Amino acid sequence: MRVVILGAGFAGLEAARALADTEVQVTLVDRHNHHLFQPLLYQVATAALSPGDIAWPIRAIFRRQRNLTVLMAEVEGVDAAARRVRLRGAAPLPYDRLVLATGATHSYFGHDEWAGVAPGLKTIEDATAIRRRLLLAFERAELTSDAEARRELLTFVVIGAGPTGVELAGAMVELARHAMPRDFRRINPAEARVVLVEAGPRVLPSFPEDLSAVAEASLRRMGVEIRTGTRVTGADGHGVQCGEERIPAATMVWAAGVMASPAGAWLGAPRDRAGRIQVAPDLSIPLMPEIFAVGDLAAARDGAGKPVPGNAPAAKQMGRHVGRLLAAEARGAAQRPDFAYRHHGDLATIGRRSAVVALGRWRLTGRLGWWFWGIAHVWYLVGFRSRALVSFQWLWSYATRQRGARLITEAPPAEQPVTTRAS
């Protein structure tokens, strides 16, 4: 049996792993060469970690899984009738079973013109671009002699107060208040404003309400200005418009909405408003039993009919479910089990020494929550090298309040594309 998996995020990776030690011939396709630990991407964007600390070559992860081939390629579409995946610049890839795990990207709710001024945070490139803007704003503030421009440069707006928005805002205010101040002579970085804008009534809307209250109080104490119940109606290079109020700001980050990748459209599969494929209980696509959708691409429901959240643990569970199901099928199983989602908890950090954690009815907040959060995340990193590097850098930052990866890097110089004669 030939299984093709598209996407090497959490869901695709788990599906591939569950097929180890089977007779199945697996091909894992991704347009990047690396698997990215997205939950820590905000730490790259705020100069705490380097990209290499939280990303690993996909082929190095599967070095020992000899039934698996990794291809770095752009998928152009799926020919479901012929059971083939079309790749850019390479021969089409035939499959017996196809697993779609291509994830989601940010959505500007019809305002794509905001993408240029308020970048989202999904890839390494996004993270280094945000880091560049953030650090450059302080540099330019030090350089300018215009007071109004300086205020604009020292105002940072995060749009969307889900876990990513909350973690970004917390890390930004810490950067400004604790890591930067002694480094500048003309400005006081501690005077920087960080504004967190959320359309809903509370921060961390998907978390239990009591934790939202704790998180909001912590953020305010750290110096984050919070505007809940506030919808962004405009954005340009000099600020955002929130109804009547204008917030002048040179740097904005979009953490408000996501949209599934276009894999559903390749197949004409039924989708919800966010573009996610409405899957059957076994995570296959209705009327296409040989194709599955997992992770952020899938609109799945748990046993009680509640939507499965779009986070890393859910993606891993879905990937593992489909991988195991296919392994059983390869061994001759006729029945496919339904996917059963298990919610373990919610967690988010708020700055350097504080986090909120909900595990069922249990709550951990403040410093204890932070340690739990830190250990849980180091645990889930791939390999000894990353665990050691991330732990060391966190402990170093914890002790010194410094950031280790404060690099402003430019776009690479214009280069001639590397072409092959074959393609």
Added chain:
Amino acid sequence: MRVVILGAGFAGLEAARALADTEVQVTLVDRHNHHLFQPLLYQVATAALSPGDIAWPIRAIFRRQRNLTVLMAEVEGVDAAARRVRLRGAAPLPYDRLVLATGATHSYFGHDEWAGVAPGLKTIEDATAIRRRLLLAFERAELTSDAEARRELLTFVVIGAGPTGVELAGAMVELARHAMPRDFRRINPAEARVVLVEAGPRVLPSFPEDLSAVAEASLRRMGVEIRTGTRVTGADGHGVQCGEERIPAATMVWAAGVMASPAGAWLGAPRDRAGRIQVAPDLSIPLMPEIFAVGDLAAARDGAGKPVPGNAPAAKQMGRHVGRLLAAEARGAAQRPDFAYRHHGDLATIGRRSAVVALGRWRLTGRLGWWFWGIAHVWYLVGFRSRALVSFQWLWSYATRQRGARLITEAPPAEQPVTTRAS
């Protein structure tokens, strides 16, 4: 006294440090926000280290030096008559003494069209661009089914066999033969060719001859093809032309020539063929006693009339000389001492466990040389954090033969430039 230093490489940094604890008001200007440890840049290009491991925010380095202001800005020129530096987007910067330490960049000897196909290695961006091409060549070779294209993709040419070229070629062949092989299914990365082309008669032309012979033998043993006495006469996206011979290759790196930055032209100062400013014995510019040139920008001579080499130790010595001279001048000294260059030795690594070191008449080669080289380089890194990170990653690579930073990152998405109202 107001001292302005342009450039925060080794020379500029040492000049600034030598002015600590003086009454001098120092401004250090660089177009990057970071000081880069260039001797290890080839390790970023070959995926052994992350950019953040060998670069530090300039302002963090000078956090405690309260008489120093760091500005990240592009210099547009020097108005020597008015004693002002013109900066892009900021007010002109007046000075009493000016130190030019703007370094050098690669020179294609009149063939600037080669820049697109054979990038040089001077900045973080150069290093990540080379890393991207190198890793992408293996990915594309795995993807293609055309044998000729595959051979081209698996051929890597390094042009120029100075220390950078030798270190790059050694690291590339190790990457192909030791780190990569088990990661691919369709190609055998160990079959990759690495060709080192040098116009002169031997590798490491600036080193003692016996060390060149040792280095050449080591490189050949590791699998590097060496073409000395060979001049590149053409280069395009599919290979290089060396006289009669054509070497088909998708990836080329330029390590052959350097050209001083244009600071000399700003002033109309006398320059040599490589654009370096011909300085007086005290490193000031003839007829402009208030302006100094140090590091790769300066064509200085030692006591015996021999040219001072363009390497990191020489740059540091020049920077320190001018910094001390200005500190003395600020205290009222009337005499300026001449610069006296002291040559400590030469060293270059050749792959993972081998290096050549010349210290006067002493020689260290092979594994002993490598340990000496490694410890010397860790010693010169800035701060505990980098020393710990680099040491850990080297020991990890040494033990596992793996590379930790195998990331292919794209150019950041098109972004709207961050503009300020003032500029």
